[in-house]
Amino acid sequence: MPTYLEIAINIPQVSGVFDYHLPPELEGQVEAGHLVEVPFGRQRVQGVVLRFVPLPSIAETRQVISLVDRQVVLTQAQMALANQLAERTGGTLAAFIGLMLPPGLSQQADTLYTLSRSRSAIGPTPLSAVQLRLLALLEKRGGALRGRQIDRVLRRVDWRPAARRLAQRGLLTARPILPPPEVRPKKVRTAMLARPPAEAQAAMPGLGKQGSKALARRQAMLQQLLRQTGPVEVEWLYAESGGNSSDLHRLEELGLVVLGESEVWRDPLSQALPIPSQAPALTREQNICWAEIQSALRQTSLERPAPPFLLHGVTGSGKTEIYLQAVEATLQMGKQAIVLVPEIALTPQTVARFLARFPGQVGLVHSKLSAGERYDTWRRARAAQLSIVVGPRSALFTPFPNLGLIVVDECHDDTYYQSEPPFYNAVEAAILYARLCGGVCLLGSATPDLTHTYQAAQGNWRYLRLPSRILAHRRTIQVYAEKLGLASRFQPLEAEAETKELPPVTVVDMRQELKEGNRSLFSRELQSALAEVFAHNQQAILFLNRRGTATFVFCRDCGHALKCPQCDLPFTYHAPDEALVCHHCGYRRRMPAVCPQCGSKRIRQYGTGTEKVEAELQALFPQARTLRWDYETTRLKGAHEALLSHFIAQRANVLIGTQMLAKGLDLPLVTLVGAVLADVGLNLPDYRAAERTFQVLAQVAGRAGRSPLGGRVILQTFQPENYVIQAAAKHSYRQFYLQELEYRRQLYYPPFSNLVRLEYRHTRNEAAQAAAVKLATQINAWITEEGRRATRVSGPAPCFFARLGGMYRWQIVLRGPDPLSLLRGRPLGEWRVEVNPPSLL
Known part of the structure; x- marks a missing residue:
């Protein structure tokens, strides 16, 4: 009787699982978690074996064709995670399994x-x-x-x-x-001695014509091999001896050398030179937090589940040291740890800290690495040759065999949400994965999501607090302060630690600046503060959540605004190449000399972007040495590391950037942070607009004053009385949390309900609208039929960004205790379904 298997097919759009049987030659070689090749319709496709079944669900099963990888590609916990993510989000099992396979190995028909x-x-x-x-x-x-x-x-x-x-x-x-896998283990050619050393020495004179260059090269190659105890890479041998491939082949012909191949790891951290560091003594507040986490880790070692931890610590409060202690304890238990960061921009600093504490044990995963580097990191983790992996949300799916800890740094960040199918939130997935692995999930943030804080307040999660900022640069800054004759502004806390209040925040009313004749991007307060920074050879950050030079272009005669033909979004003007760019789809065109609508020459760029801020700053302060940190300047591999190292080395004194600057960077010489326009995004028609604005302002303000040099923050705004601006100016998370929570309660938004957003896209607006009206009518009928009085429907309506990439977008939003359950098993066709998305735009 053949062996029957249940297999998930690697076609993201295909839901469900399918039964197959093994051919005789694969009996005993296949386990749950293996990647196999199978027939599916007229195609050959890849699939993952989920489990063995005693009897198939159909009368005639088809035969597995081959085994793609001799080792399992998914652990039992990963398969359980994929299954639960599909159940909780309405996505397909195959799509979530696809996320867990490394790029290049996984291939689709x-x-x-x-x-x-x-x-x-x-x-x-x-x-x-x-x-x-x-x-x-x-x-x-x-x-x-x-x-x-x-x-x-x-x-x-x-x-x-x-x-x-x-x-x-x-x-x-x-x-x-079915294309073959694009990645495979990397092999390098090697060479080693084939004779005893004495025989090799005796053969030296006969390696070539006396006095020739070839003789000298071959003798040098043989001398190098005599010093080695095993095979060496031939490229290294060429470099050390000056020889070449023809010399090496001559030595092989003479029987003196044997050539071979060996596998090498493609490690993006191979050139890193970590400086080992010792763990500092924890403060009393840190010890209280650490004691609870340590107790939970011990609890999991006894196979008792632990709840998620929410570590709420102000910027600079020492959250990273808690992460490091937790990772160390996890490794001592013989388990592995995953550390998630929201952006590739944060990866260099985070990796450096973990490498310093755990040299040789850290792996790196992110999208800017080559497929080979990611594949080798995946294989090393699978073989437990790594103990820690650091990276953005894709690092969550590292196949560690004994995962004990998942850290999610800056857990409030929207980049943890995958906004293309399959939709999922990596924070929620991390909590679920830690539970399935019997591990601990530790979430950290200075500005946690309201829903996370509410979960902790309800007792579902453990809430830990770090309210004091801790000095982490004492020696470096002490030398620098003494050189300038400055005194430390920190106060003794305990033992070696010092503390200081969060930097003072000044709110500048830009309406008043305009009334008093200042039409500059920079208020007089900010100009004065920048002059002081330059005078003391310190550093500043200017934050603006926009790229480009101008944010829209329109004609002053007819009012025509230039928009992307694919997205109907305003173009952004980039001065260096006089280009108009759509930041959604990448469409580019030249800046026209006349209005395409009426022919007028009075066509102008308006608004403010990072390029314009940079240009105006350099006009005001010629001594300013600027760096821009936005999408345009960080697209290439290694760009984040290069920009960060330049700024830390003081090759620039002003860093101008977008929201990337708000994400956990530790820059000790920054004494001024200026938010050029603090209320950007505050008035968007989205239920989380206020929360996002508060978070980004609080986070970017936290980049200042992280050393004895002190610091200050200036928020320029046209809405100084807004409760978000007021709470950010006071560094008062609690004030914002209580007021925003009440608004959410009144409007029946999370955490008081769950959301499901359904979106339909079509090249014709009329077709998209008709489909939306039809489904909304059907949904209302289902709600009535099932008596769901607590489920509310908003829409159908065009999305805020009504056309993107040439597609018109309409949406329906459901709010209720469990709106996804209303849709399960219903035929939804091409509708995109998102559960609790971070944005409704």
Whole structure:
């Protein structure tokens, strides 16, 4: 009797699982968690074995074709996590399993399109523009391309109907294929001595013509190999000896050298030189927090579950040291730890701290690494050759065999939410994963989400508090302060620790500045503070949550605003190359000389972006040495590390940037933070607009005064009386929390309800609207039918960003105790379903 398996197919759109049987040659080799290749319809696809089943659910099963990887690719806990994420979000199991496989190893079925005849054989029937474009592309690329390759070239073009019509006319063929894995272990060529050292020495004179350069090179190569005890990489041998491949092959022909191959790890941290550091003594407040976490870790070692911890500590309060202590205790228990950070920008500083404490045990995962680097880190973690992995949300799916701790730093950050299918929140997933692994989940933030704080207040999570800022740069800053004749502004706390209040915040009313004739981007208060920073050779941060030079372009005669033809969003003007850029889809065009609507030359750029802030600052202060930190300047691999190192090395004295600056950076020489326009985003029609604004202002204010040099914060705003600005100015999370919580209660938004957002996209607005009206009618009928009085429906309505990437967007929002359960098992077609999304825009 054959062995039957339940397999999840690696096609994200396909829900459910399927039964297969093993061929005789694979009996005894396959386990739950293995990646296999199977037939599916007319395709060959990859799938993950979920479990063995005694009897299949269908009469005739198909046979597994092959085993892709001899080792399991998913742990039992990962498979359970994928299953629960699919259940809680309404996504497919296959989509979540796909997140857990490393890029390059996981492959999805595709279609190979091949030219059958050239365009000269088309005949009299005309072809459409898309058909001609597709044929030209195939001719240019050698006659054959996979569907995903065509997608990358013909972005936002619906080319597949054109391909089908071309296939019907015999101009091309379409064949389903499964591409092979794109990554594999890296091999390097090696060389080692094949003879005893004495024989190799005796052979030296006969390696070439006497006095020749070849003889000298070969002798040098042999001398290097005589000093080694085993195989060495041939590239190293060439570099050390001056030899080349022909020299090496001659030594092999003479029987003196044996060539081979060995596997090497692609490690993005291989060049890092960590400076070992000792753990500082904890303060009394830190010890109270650590005692609770330590107790929970011991509890899990006895297989007793522990609740999630919310570590609420002001900026600079020593949360990272608590993380380090927790990781150390986890490693001592023989378990592994995952440390999540919200942005790649934070990874260099976080990795440096963990490498300093745990040299040789830390791995790095993020999207800017090569597929090979990510694959090797994944394999090393799977083999428990690493103990810690640091990275953004994708690092959560590291296949550690014995995971004991998950740390989520800056847990309030929206980047932990994946905004493309499959939708999920990495914070919620981390809590779930820690529970499934029998580990501890530790969430840290200076400005936790209201829903997180509410969970802790209700007793569902453990709440830990670090209210005091701790000095962490005493020696470095003490030398610097003495050089300038400055006294430390910190106060003794206990033992080696010193403390200081959070930096004072000045709120500047920009309405008053305008009334008094100041039309600059910078208030007089901020200009004065910047002059002081430059005079004392210190550093400043200027924060603006916008990129570019101007945020919109319009005609002063007819009022026409230039918008992206794909998204209907205003273009952003970038001065260096005089380009108009859509920051959603990347569409670019030149800045027109005249209005395309009326022909007027009175077309201008308005608004403020990081480039304009930089230009105006340099005009006011020629001595300013600026760095911009935004998406444009950090797109390349290593850009975050380079910018950060330049600023820390004082090659610049002003860092200008967007919300990346608000995320946990530790910059001791920054004594001034200026929010150029603090109320950006405050009035967006989204229930979390106020919370996001408070969080970003509180976080960016926390970059100042993290040393004895002290610091200050200046918030420029046109709404100084707003409760968000007032709470941020007082560093009062509690004041904001209580007021915002009451607003949420009145409006029946989380944490007092759960949300489901349904979004429909179509190239025609009328079609999107019709689909939205039809589903809203159906949903209201389901609510009535099931008597769900606590479930409310908002919409249908166009999304705030009504058109993106050429697609019109309509949405329906459900609020209630469990609105997702209303939709389970219902046919929703192409609707996108999100549970508790961080934004409704």
